[in-house]
Structure formats: C-alpha cells, structure tokens
Amino acid sequence: MLIHVKTIVDEDFVNYKTPSMYIAFPTCTFKCEKECNFKVKCHNSLISRLPTITVDTLSIVKRFNENPITKALVIGGLEAFDSFEFLLGLISDFRSSTNADIVIYTGYNKSEIIDQINQLSQYPNIIVKFGRFVPDQIPHVDKILGVSLASDNQYAEIISK
Numbered sequence: 001m002l003i004h005v006k007t008i009v010d011e012d013f014v015n016y017k018t019p020s021m022y023i024a025f026p027t028c029t030f031k032c033e034k035e036c037n038f039k040v041k042c043h044n045s046l047i048s049r050l051p052t053i054t055v056d057t058l059s060i061v062k063r064f065n066e067n068p069i070t071k072a073l074v075i076g077g078l079e080a081f082d083s084f085e086f087l088l089g090l091i092s093d094f095r096s097s098t099n100a101d102i103v104i105y106t107g108y109n110k111s112e113i114i115d116q117i118n119q120l121s122q123y124p125n126i127i128v129k130f131g132r133f134v135p136d137q138i139p140h141v142d143k144i145l146g147v148s149l150a151s152d153n154q155y156a157e158i159i160s161k
Contacts, residue, residue, distance in 0.1 A: 001056070001057045001058075001086075001089040001090075001093060002054050002055070002056055002057075003054070003055060003056075003057055003083075003086035003089060003090055004025075004026040004052050004053070004054055004083070004086060005023055005024060005025060005026060005052070005053055005055055005077075005086075006024040006025065006026055006047050006048075006050040006051075006052060006053070006077055006078060007022075007023070007024045007047070007050055007053075007077065008021065008022070008023050008024075008055070008060065008063070009021065009022040009023075010063060010067055010070065011067070011069050011070060012074060014147065015074040015076055015103065015105070015145075015147060016072050016074050016101070016103050016145055016146065016147065017145060017146025017147065018071040018072050018101070019069045019070050019071055019072075020070055020071065020072040020073060020074040020103070021060075021063070021064050021067070021070045021072075021073050021074070022074045022075075022076060022077075023060070023073070023074070023075050023076075023077065023090070024047050024050070024076060024077020024078060025075065025076075025077050025078045025079060025080045025082070025083050025086065025087070026052045026078060026083060026086075027078055027079060027082045027083055028048065028078035028079040028082060028107075047077045047078055048078060057089055057090045057093040057094070058093055060090065060093075060094070061093055061094055061096070061097055061098070064094070064098065064100070065097060065098060070100075071100060071101070072100050072101040072102070072103060073094060073100060073101070073102045073103070074103045074104075074105070075087065075090070075102065075103070075104045075105065076103075076104075076105035077105075079106065079107060079108075080104050080105070080106060081104075081106050081108055081113050081116055084116055087104070088119065088120075091120065091123055091126075092123075095123050095124070099124050099125055100125065101125045101127060102123070102125060102126050102127070103127045103128075103129065103145065103156070104120075104126070104127070104128045104129070105129045106128060106129065106130060107131065107132045107133065108130065108132075109130055109131060109132070110128075110130050110157070117159055120159060120160070121159050121160045122160070123160060124160055124161060125160065125161065126158075126159045126160045127144060127145070127156055127157070127158050127159070128156065128157055128159055129142070129145060129149065129154060129155070129156045130154065130155060130156070130157065131149075131151060131153040131154035131155060132151070132153070132154075133150055133151055133154075134150075134151040134152070134153060137150060137151040137152045137153075138152065139151075140152065142154070142155060142156045144156040144157070144158060
C-alpha cells in the first residue's frame with residue numbers, strides 16, 4: 001500500500017524507551033492551537049513544512065526488519081489519526097512480519113477517536129499517547145513510554161498486548 005508521510009527516521013531514540021523507527025504523518029488540523037486560541041510552539045509546525053513523500057508500506061517494513069537497532073515503530077509527527085486509512089494500512093503490513101511495539105502519538109483525546117482505537121486494538125502491541133499539547137505545563141515522564149511528555153493531560157495507554 002502506498003501512503004503519504006513527511007519523514008522517516010530509521011533510528012530514533014527520543015520518542016520511546018527503546019530504539020525506534022519514527023514516521024511523521026502528512027496532515028494535522030492543529031487542534032491544539034485552535035483550543036488555545038493562539039499560535040503555540042508546536043514541533044509539528046516544522047514538520048508540516050517538509051515535503052510530503054509517497055512510500056510503500058512494505059518498503060517501510062523491510063527497512064525496519066533489516067535494521068538490527070530498531071525495536072519499535074513510533075508514528076508521530078503530524079496527526080496519524082487524520083490519515084487513518086494510511087495508519088491502518090501501515091499497521092496491517094507491519095504486523096504481517098513483526099510483533100514489535102507500535103507507538104502512536106496523537107493529540108486527540110481517547111473519547112474523540114474511540115472507534116479507531118477499537119479497530120487498532122485487534123493488532124497486538126499497540127500503544128497510544130493521547131492528549132493535546134497545552135502550553136506552559138510542567139513536563140512529566142510517562143511510565144509506559146519512558147520519555148517526557150510536554151503537558152499534564154498527555155499520557156500513554158497500552159490498547160492491546
């Protein structure tokens with residue numbers, strides 16, 4: 001399946017407790033800014049300026065499997081749930097050859113995407129980081145991800161084992 005992404009980082013060490021492949025998805029509604037009613041310093045602003053590339057999900061799986069360092073897939077960047085068809089296709093192809101952890105960063109609250117979460121829960125080892133970025137919060141270390149999250153309302157949840 002062909003999907004659109006902004007970037008793929010073969011070895012990422014900042015978004016999950018184990019070395020991961022990181023993929024940034026192509027779109028976001030910038031809902032965090034809309035709720036704050038002002039422009040926030042969001043890491044997605046920079047990612048949104050990158051050109052969108054088209055890549056075959058099977059080539060992503062091959063890259064992951066051939067890398068002896070990466071142990072998980074992190075899907076972040078813009079908003080993966082705004083491109084749910086791409087997200088589902090990538091996870092389906094990824095699961096055809098590995099049960100490595102898949103971590104999905106989202107700015108949505110769980111209640112906003114419960115139907116999509118239910119669909120993803122059929123696949124093993126899925127972790128979702130929920131919650132919008134809220135400025136001026138004290139960062140905290142999430143126990144599941146093993147990394148610092150920027151806002152008090154953000155948390156990770158294992159949605160399937």
